[in-house]
Amino acid sequence: MIKVATDFSPFPGSRYMSEGKHSGEEFRNNLLAPAFKKALEENKKVIVNLDGTAGYGTSFLEEIFGGLIRENNFDYTEVINRLEIISNEEDYLREDALEFIQDANEARNTDEATI
Template sequence: MSKKKLKIAQDYTTTPGPRYIKEGSWSGEKLRNEIVFPQVSESIKKNEKIEIDLDGTAGYGTSFLEEVFGGLIRENKLDYDELVEFIEIKSDEEPYLIEDIFEYLKDAYENPDE
């Protein structure tokens, strides 16, 4: 299976911001809508993995990451099982974020109305 790569620091920003677009620049909502959702959807259709590299930024707020990843299920209605199969997270600088992200996916799947 081939693999596509998305590096947040190069493809979006080195200074991730708030959760929602209305709250300020470089939001998680904008990243999800404009970059992550289209690229993840395309990867699933093409049956290729996508590596999302979190390294190289000033850091991430939990609400930012929850919006990006939990929002794929809650807002964009992607399938949990496909996301877990096709998404790979790279975070050498803050490895705990990998587990956090998969928890956000699981929570959005198990509690879709929250």
């Protein structure tokens, strides 16, 4: 389980590391993608708990979740099946995250179709 507030920062930042501290790119590169790779190898799930932070920008969430597909090239079905998102404080964040994953997958499929 990755709890963003304690394992990363109670103050998530923007999308890219070049934009400042605690970015979505940093979270995905340093925590989420390695945990997801390990979960695949061990046939387990990754749980991401979004509760306990000061809030999230859309760009942070899109980068961490959509980025698994777009930047790390994980398989959409594996991401959907192996990623559990907890957000009891802001229940809409889970649905937003799933939309970011789906959108990244659709964009990838569109890009592949045009090649």
